[in-house]
Amino acid sequence: MQFELTKEFINNLISALESEDNGYIVEAINPLHPADIAEILEIVDLPQAQYLYQLLDEELASEVLVEIEEDTREQFLESFSAEEIAESIEKMDADDATDVIQDLPEDVQEEVLEALKDEEHSSDISMLMNYDEDSAGGIMDVDFVSADWNWTVKIALQKLREQVENVDQVYTIYVVDSFNKFKGILSLKRFLYTSDETLIKDIYKKDSISVLANEDSESVALKMEKYDLVVVPVVDENNKLLGRITIDDALDVIKEEAEKDYQMASGISEKVESSDSLFVISRARLPWLLIGLIGGILGAYVIGFFEYQLKENAVMATFIPLILAMGGNVGVQSSAIIVQSLANNTLNYESIFKKLFKELLVALFNGFICASIALIFCWITRSDFYLALTIGVSLVAVFTYAGLFGTFVPLILNKYKIDPALATGPFITTTNDIIGLLIYFLIGMALYF
């Protein structure tokens, strides 16, 4: 199936929604993958999406609901009663159900949980809701296939046939002892090609990787990526097997983290751009703009101190953009490198001082090249050696400061468990603007004015 969502398809569907041509809608929608239907629900207007959703049969509706993006799901569910939501949730895996419930307002959450008919399902969900959304427990699935290590292959095969009913996809068998403590894994391949009377104990693989339920989900995702794991078992502090995390959830975590870092570096605080509300979009960007505004006003103060000197030597003003641009770029480069190294866990073995020293050398090297070009240009066009010298010396100083500051700040934030990505983008450029101006004018006072 190679379904392409075309503009034509969408337009026909919207016409059908407008004329409430239910026959056409159902026929067009039913063969699609739930992920495609979810995408369609995000494209059409909210009331149309809600109308369309109610035409889906229960099974499909619940699959689609899982696929709708978190940001839009809350809004989407507003028009549904707790009972209607509970009906859809009844059919979901416990981990997906938990995600959906957690996006609801708190009072609705309780109503939905109470409206669930399957008590085991409801208690699974309540258990999962206790975990932090950003922990392994928060993204794990409680459906998995496990075998007692005292079973024979034959007994295991019987027992697994029962378990397998509830599990979407079996990747591997988890081996536990009689207290449900995780012992290791058994591959399906090995299991299927071993004679009936062999004990599980004798064929499973010890020393398998597992993760703790309260481990940070990003760290779990990085582990899965590093060790190429498709699925990883989750245990509690006593090594009791609780669930499993599949790589599609890990992929979501990795993607979200990368997007968050990118947004921070670009001065956007939330992922709200799918929203059509001008106010919501503006709100996500305004805080960073206000940081820039305050920076600009402080910059005006700094230059204000030298207003008298500028009257005499207005040429100094012409190089302000050069100083600011270079300081900003160097700072962003250094901080981005650190943020990315931290995200990839590749910084553990280098001390802060070694890192700072390396950045210092790079800053001096690049600074020297850029400063030389600027100095020569300035000397030739303005025939003013002291002006040229001021520009050159200032650039080297700004490079050095910006490189070190851009390296230092994210490292320090990280040390105190604050997201280092905060230090990138508008924050670093604004700070560098102010300090850069001070450096430039103070060197100007010393060498030129």
Next chain:
Amino acid sequence: MQFELTKEFINNLISALESEDNGYIVEAINPLHPADIAEILEIVDLPQAQYLYQLLDEELASEVLVEIEEDTREQFLESFSAEEIAESIEKMDADDATDVIQDLPEDVQEEVLEALKDEEHSSDISMLMNYDEDSAGGIMDVDFVSADWNWTVKIALQKLREQVENVDQVYTIYVVDSFNKFKGILSLKRFLYTSDETLIKDIYKKDSISVLANEDSESVALKMEKYDLVVVPVVDENNKLLGRITIDDALDVIKEEAEKDYQMASGISEKVESSDSLFVISRARLPWLLIGLIGGILGAYVIGFFEYQLKENAVMATFIPLILAMGGNVGVQSSAIIVQSLANNTLNYESIFKKLFKELLVALFNGFICASIALIFCWITRSDFYLALTIGVSLVAVFTYAGLFGTFVPLILNKYKIDPALATGPFITTTNDIIGLLIYFLIGMALYF
């Protein structure tokens, strides 16, 4: 197994490497996961890494080689002969082998291919090398399990036992017709619980998702993410089954693309920071700094035109940083939004004009808020209404320009198949600096000077 790479472990290992204490080294390294060994090789110095690598047994050495980061692998392999490299490659999956060979200099590539003893392996690799590295064919694996749809379950079981030997992990069975054309998939679960005489034809799942070998690997990865696929079959234009892509490869693609966008936005052109060479690190950053330098010099020209007016009204110079900061931030925000929407494929159904109009409204709204604050501040502190008006009007104009330009440029680049991320970071801020200064001083001429 929960191995944590500690500083202590590394230090002990480095001492052992220095004293060539092979016994200690082998004992410390052998129990580790290949990915951990690869990480260690990247931490220690190159000659030590090469020494350590030669102590590994063949099987482990080949697994480690796959895990070493691409950037360091070429350098790492320099000291090995084509025969030694071929020995490691002999044991790899064809797709991994292809990755390793493609990182080698071209003359070495041929030598290694000739040195391979297993001819089928060598021809698989040559076939894979024909595909673009960024295509589905370039990341696919040629080992998979397939069944003819005319087979019974019993026959299939026999045949699959033979195939399964070569396949690391079986996720699903691919069903083909007698011409090896892809027909659909058959889940292991279904296969194992169906009676022996049933025809594969009667139990497989039609309409399964497959991808074309020449499809862009990023688009494949996004598909796998969207449809939560752990593995996807790859076919040629005639629907002949060629291979499969597993989600760990898709994850690598998604991560690399996100990192590339982040680096572009931050003004770093390559991922070279694991390198210790000052020159290599500087080279990755210098091009973007030179863009900033040229921008700064052009900015100096622009302000130079107004030098005479600045002498009279030096206060105009004090607000240069404010104008530049705001133009830069707005431009980066707008372009980042577009780049991210394009990366996530969420822009297909909105026309360029609708998008530009939305950005225009956001720019005007945020611009009006920031301009009002700046105007009031300036009026109060400088008691100069015309100056305040100049700042306010300039800010609204700069917001509008920067928002539209930041939206427009990546959209245009994307239309002409150029990576839209090029338009972010230093490029957009530099352009906005120059235009922003022009806008500011021209409005200054009209309202103030």
